[in-house]
Amino acid sequence: xxxxxxxxxxxxxxxxxxxxxxxxxxxxxxxxxxxxxxxxxxxxxxxxxxxxxxxxxxxxxxxxxxxxxxxxxxxxxxxxxxxxxxxxxxxxxxxxxxxxxxxxxxxxxxxxxxxxxxxxxxxxxxxxxxxxxxxxxxxxxxxxxxxxxxxxxxxxxxxxxxxxxxxxxxxxxxxxxxxxxxxxxxxxxxxxxxxxxxxxxxxxxxxxxxxxxxxxxxxxxxxxxxxxxxxxxxxxxxxxxxxxxxxxxxxxxxxxxxxxxxxxxxxxxxxxxxxxxxxxxxxxxxxxxxxxxxxxxxxxxxxxxxxxxxxxxxxxxxxxxxxxxxxxxxxxxxxxxxxxxxxxxxxxxxxxxxxxxxxxxxxxxxxxxxxxxxxxxxxxxxxxxxxxxxxxxxxxxxxxxxxxxxxxxxxxxxxxxxxxxxxxxxxxxxxxxxxxxxxxxxxxxxxxxxxxxxxxxxxxxxxxxxxxxxxxxxxxx
Amino acid sequence: xxxxxxxxxxxxxxxxxxxxxxxxxxxxxxxxxxxxxxxxxxxxxxxxxxxxxxxxxxxxxxxxxxxxxxxxxxxxxxxxxxxxxxxxxxxxxxxxxxxxxxxxxxxxxxxxxxxxxxxxxxxxxxxxxxxxxxxxxxxxxxxxxxxxxxxxxxxxxxxxxxxxxxxxxxxxxxxxxxxxxxxxxxxxxxxxxxxxxxxxxxxxxxxxxxxxxxxxxxxxxxxxxxxxxxxxxxxxxxxxxxxxxxxxxxxxxxxxxxxxxxxxxxxxxxxxxxxxxxxxxxxxxxxxxxxxx
Numbered sequence: 001x002x003x004x005x006x007x008x009x010x011x012x013x014x015x016x017x018x019x020x021x022x023x024x025x026x027x028x029x030x031x032x033x034x035x036x037x038x039x040x041x042x043x044x045x046x047x048x049x050x051x052x053x054x055x056x057x058x059x060x061x062x063x064x065x066x067x068x069x070x071x072x073x074x075x076x077x078x079x080x081x082x083x084x085x086x087x088x089x090x091x092x093x094x095x096x097x098x099x100x101x102x103x104x105x106x107x108x109x110x111x112x113x114x115x116x117x118x119x120x121x122x123x124x125x126x127x128x129x130x131x132x133x134x135x136x137x138x139x140x141x142x143x144x145x146x147x148x149x150x151x152x153x154x155x156x157x158x159x160x161x162x163x164x165x166x167x168x169x170x171x172x173x174x175x176x177x178x179x180x181x182x183x184x185x186x187x188x189x190x191x192x193x194x195x196x197x198x199x200x201x202x203x204x205x206x207x208x209x210x211x212x213x214x215x216x217x218x219x220x221x222x223x224x225x226x227x228x229x230x231x232x233x234x235x236x237x238x239x240x241x242x243x244x245x246x247x248x249x250x251x252x253x254x255x256x257x258x259x260x261x262x263x264x265x266x267x268x269x270x271x272x273x274x275x276x277x278x279x280x281x282x283x284x285x286x287x288x289x290x291x292x293x294x295x296x297x298x299x300x301x302x303x304x305x306x307x308x309x310x311x312x313x314x315x316x317x318x319x320x321x322x323x324x325x326x327x328x329x330x331x332x333x334x335x336x337x338x339x340x341x342x343x344x345x346x347x348x349x350x351x352x353x354x355x356x357x358x359x360x361x362x363x364x365x366x367x368x369x370x371x372x373x374x375x376x377x378x379x380x381x382x383x384x385x386x387x388x389x390x391x392x393x394x395x396x397x398x399x400x401x402x403x404x405x406x407x408x409x410x411x412x413x414x415x416x417x418x419x420x421x422x423x424x425x426x427x428x429x430x431x432x433x434x435x436x437x438x439x440x441x442x443x444x445x446x447x448x449x450x451x452x453x454x455x456x457x458x459x460x461x462x463x464x465x466x467x468x469x470x471x472x473x474x475x476x477x
Numbered sequence: 478x479x480x481x482x483x484x485x486x487x488x489x490x491x492x493x494x495x496x497x498x499x500x501x502x503x504x505x506x507x508x509x510x511x512x513x514x515x516x517x518x519x520x521x522x523x524x525x526x527x528x529x530x531x532x533x534x535x536x537x538x539x540x541x542x543x544x545x546x547x548x549x550x551x552x553x554x555x556x557x558x559x560x561x562x563x564x565x566x567x568x569x570x571x572x573x574x575x576x577x578x579x580x581x582x583x584x585x586x587x588x589x590x591x592x593x594x595x596x597x598x599x600x601x602x603x604x605x606x607x608x609x610x611x612x613x614x615x616x617x618x619x620x621x622x623x624x625x626x627x628x629x630x631x632x633x634x635x636x637x638x639x640x641x642x643x644x645x646x647x648x649x650x651x652x653x654x655x656x657x658x659x660x661x662x663x664x665x666x667x668x669x670x671x672x673x674x675x676x677x678x679x680x681x682x683x684x685x686x687x688x689x690x691x692x693x694x695x696x697x698x699x700x701x702x703x704x705x706x707x708x709x710x711x712x713x714x715x716x717x718x719x720x721x722x723x724x725x726x727x728x729x730x731x732x733x734x735x736x737x738x739x740x741x742x743x744x745x746x747x748x749x750x751x752x753x754x755x756x757x758x759x760x761x762x763x764x765x766x767x768x769x770x
Contacts (some may be wrong), residue, residue, distance in 0.1 A: 022670055026514070030673075033513040034486075034506070041486055044506035052669040054521060054660075054676040188742045188766055192706045195713070199682075260662050288563060 005031075008067050012050060015059045016236065019050050039068075055235070055253060065210065066217055112163065115141055120169055123200050124176065131200070135207040138164060145215055156212045166201050173197045235466040239321040239437050247320065250466060254324060257470060258331035275299035306403045306430065310341040311348075311390065313408030314374065315381045321437035321463065322407050323365050328473060329405075330355050330364070337401075342394070343368060344386035347376035350394070381411060383449075384418035391421045398428045406434045406457070410443075410450040417449050423456040432456070435463040435472065483509055498527070498534035499680075499688050507675040508535060517633050517654035519618075519672035524659055525721025526677045529616055532655035536612035539653070544607070545614045546600035548621045554628060558638060560597045566590040591642040601629075602638055605648040612653045618668075619658040626665055629656075633671045680722065682709055688722060693729045703740045704729045711752060714765050720752040728752050742767060 005028060012019050027049040034045045043064055051060045115137050122130035139145070142163040143156040177193045235253060237246045281297035289295070310329055312322040322343070329339060340352045349372040355364045376385060398404065404425055426432040434457045436443065436450055443450045454460040463469050483489050490505040500508070508531075511518045520528045536543035546557060554560075569590055598606065604613040615629070632638060636648035656672060658664060680688060686705040690696060704725065712719045720728075728751045737744055746763055753759045 020666075020670055026516070026673075029514055030510050033510060038486070040502050041506045044503045045510055047503075048507045048510065048673045048675060052519075052672075052674045057676065188707075188740075188745060191766065192703075192710055195710055196706070260660070290567065 001031075002028075008046075008063070009050070011063050011067055012060065015063050017051065017056050017059060023050055023052075043068075065213060112141060116164060116169075119164065119204070120172065123169065123197065123204065124173055126200055128203075131204055132207055135204060135211055139208060139211045139215070143212060145212070145219075156216075157209055160208055160212070161205070166205070170194070170197055170201060235470075237466070238464050239324060240317060240464070242320065250324065253466060254327055254331075257466060258328055262331065306336055307338040307399070307401045308336045308340070309398065309402050309404045309429075310339070311404065311406050312341065312343050313345070313381060313383070314343045314368070314372075315345045315379075317411075318407070318409050318437050319369075321435075324466075325405075325407050325435065325463070325469065326355075326365065326368075328469060340397075342390060343372050343374055344383075344390070345374045345376075345379055346382035346385055347374050348386040348389050348393075349373045380413050381408075382415045383408065383410060383412045383453075384416040387418045387421035391424065395421075395424070395428075398425055400428070400430055402429045404429045404432045406432070406453070407437075408434075409436055409438045409448060410434075410453055411447050412449050414447050417452050419449075419452045419456065422453045426456045426458070431458045433458060433472075434460040435469075436460060437463055439464060483512055485509075492538040493534055496534045496537040497691055498530060498538075499684060499691060500531075501680070501684060504531065504675065504677065507673055511673050512653060514673070515651045517656060517672045518675055519664070519669065520655060520657045520675045520677060521660050522677035523679065523719070523721065525723045526679060527722055528657040528677055529614065531677070532612060532614040532657070535653065535655070536614075539610060539612065541610040541612045541653070542607070543612050543614060544600050544604045544652075545616060548615060548617045548619075550620055550622065552621050552625055556599055557601050557625075557628060558599050559602045559640060560599065561591070561642075562595045562597050566595050569595075596640075596643075601632055602646070604652050604654075605632065605636060605638055605646060607652070608649060610650060610652070612655065615654065615656045617659060618656045619661045619664060623665055626668055630667055630671065633668070679712060679719070682706065685709070685722070685725065689725065689729045692726050693733060696729055696733050697738055700732060700738055700740070701729065704732065707740060707745060708752065710766070711762055714762055716753065716758045716761065717755045718753070718758060724752050724754075 005024075009019050009024050009027075027046055030045040030049050031042060034041045036042060043061075046064065047057070047060055051057060115134060118130070119134040119138065121127075122134050138160055139156070142160045144159060145156055174190070174194060174197065177197075178190075235257075237250055239250075242250060275298050278297045278299045282293050282295070285295050285297055286293040308329065310326065312326060314322045326341060329341070339355075340350065341355065342348055342350050351368045351372050354367045354371065357364075376382070406422070422432065434450070434454055438448070440462050442448065450460065461468070461472050463472060483492070486505055486509050489509045490500055493500045493505065493508075507518055510516075520531060522528055533543060570586060573586065600613070604611050618626070618629070633654065636651050637645050639645045656668075679685075682705050685708065686701050689701040689704055690698065693701070708720055708725050708728075728748060731748060731751055732740070732744070745766060749759050749762055753762060
């Protein structure tokens with residue numbers, strides 16, 4: 001058990017979860033009190049002692065499923081007298097499992113149509129046991145898994161799902177539900193029904209995924225699988241290469257992040273220094289000491305809020321980055337005396353109004369994407385022209401109170417750079433920063449001209465993920 | 478608290494259910510472990526999912542007194558731990574002077590004014606010195622400053638309090654401690670390390686329905702099911718503030734009072750303001766519910 005646990009902790013650390021020694025010891029203590037055959041309780045016992053951040057839960061779950069899929073309760077692994085896992089019996093048991101998987105669930109001798117039909121029935125009735133059995137059968141039938149073949153789980157998942165045509169099934173289920181009820185479904189009822197079915201289908205997908213994972217682990221071993229399944233934590237996902245799913249997870253993570261940042265900044269301001277003596281409060285306080293001013297009171301200092309000007313490139317590749325940064329900046333609005341934002345591709349446009357009018361930041365971002373007039377000639381990034389116009393139109397509004405942030409990868413398509421704009425801006429503004437979403441090693445390669453701009457700024461920051469962005473904003477305010 | 482208040486996991490669940498709190502597997506395991514290991518529980522989750530309620534229910538289940546410390550910005554030792562009753566001390570010294578002017582030794586006075594009589598116990602000290610079993614709830618711990626957080630560490634890991642004038646006071650029995658956090662800031666590693674972590678999220682459909690059935694008097698099974706479904710549907714929309722469990726319950730109660738037993742679009746639209754608290758959210762939900770199929 002000891003080896004097993006320390007192995008598990010190593011896997012967790014590999015996945016990027018911070019697990020301290022005391023937490024490890026706590027986990028050991030905790031599982032003593034849990035009946036080992038209760039898999040869920042075992043999982044929760046580990047989670048509550050080892051994972052102290054809700055966003056890490058998913059990563060934990062993946063590692064847990066992989067690591068204990070072969071060793072978990074229910075698959076009682078025989079231990080010999082020394083308490084060590086018997087290698088031979090493990091192997092034997094594994095081969096049995098592999099055989100068993102093929103045979104069990106009577107997947108082999110069923111036709112694809114039969115499986116689809118039974119699956120449909122199971123979904124329609126919400127029969128969980130049946131769904132699980134059919135998921136197994138479907139994987140056997142459709143995934144075409146071959147031992148030792150070096151492809152990832154997503155490939156098998158795709159193959160299985162393609163054959164099942166779950167979207168079609170959803171429509172069929174909706175139709176049947178419609179026929180069943182006496183009157184026509186109202187839109188609300190229809191929506192609720194659809195969600196119920198969608199939910200079941202999502203459960204099924206998860207079941208299939210888990211089944212594929214179990215088989216892959218059986219085939220390749222735990223360590224190899226843990227590596228291929230490793231996913232970055234939401235705060236470490238690269239903006240420029242995020243998948244749609246990862247984007248969603250970033251969007252979710254950004255909300256609590258801004259709340260935290262805002263609270264932290266407000267607090268920092270308040271506690272940085274004390275204001276002048278508050279005479280009234282001091283006298284009032286002194287009354288409880290018989291008139292001796294034992295406890296002087298001070299006023300809260302007036303916060304010194306910078307004015308923020310954001311100039312963001314929103315052309316294709318860096319759009320996601322600009323969106324998240326704007327999102328973050330506007331969520332922190334009240335930490336700055338004023339926020340103005342400009343977006344550009346090869347033309348430039350002010351979008352401050354759009355953020356002020358819209359209560360919902362997602363709508364604002366949507367409006368920026370559709371309404372802002374940012375294309376001048378061909379819609380390829382032209383920093384030079386955009387900066388030129390920026391200076392001409394808005395340059396006089398930069399003052400010694402402003403902090404200017406440029407966002408972009410500085411890939412200028414070999415146009416003129418107009419770097420003097422940045423230089424002049426830096427002269428007038430309190431400080432000027434450049435945030436670049438590209439990895440540092442790519443800077444100044446190809447058409448990137450970042451260093452021509454950056455020499456004039458107070459600093460260039462690599463901002464590839466939420467963690468770096470958070471660090472920068474913290475530094476800024 | 479005696480040895481092993483709970484026999485096993487199932488008894489925790491049953492016990493919580495008997496006081497009308499429906500715990501899922503995760504919640505029950507953590508409460509069980511906290512009692513066995515003598516560790517505090519840090520409960521996190523969106524507002525209104527029953528974090529505080531959990532502590533109250535556990536207290537009710539164990540027939541213990543609940544001592545609550547509400548945290549806020551600026552909370553300090555004097556409000557959380559203990560405070561010397563200055564005014565009373567001052568009076569004591571002055572009355573002394575009147576009686577036998579100058580005869581008393583400073584040491585005597587000191588012994589006299591720094592004893593239990595002049596000590597005002599605040600929630601944390603009270604929880605530790607209590608003779609009867611208590612459940613200590615430290616609510617919204619994320620609101621205090623990081624410096625104040627450190628004040629909790631001694632109590633949470635060793636269950637003792639050091640008072641310079643009196644020495645260290647050890648707990649007579651280990652209280653079950655709940656800390657709740659709305660996650661407005663990252664708690665310090667040191668604090669997290671000492672706690673068991675429990676994240677409570679919005680309940681799934683079945684559990685929410687059961688909660689509604691349990692908590693709302695006179696609700697039909699059919700209506701509870703519909704309530705849970707509509708709420709789940711609304712939670713899927715991206716909103717400023719998703720409806721919490723307590724708001725679900727409020728809504729269900731309203732529907733029962735109005736004598737509605739079937740939720741149609743009109744009813745849903747008219748009563749949305751009970752579930753949602755922002756005008757923009759209400760408008761968004763109205764749009765989504767009536768347009769989308």
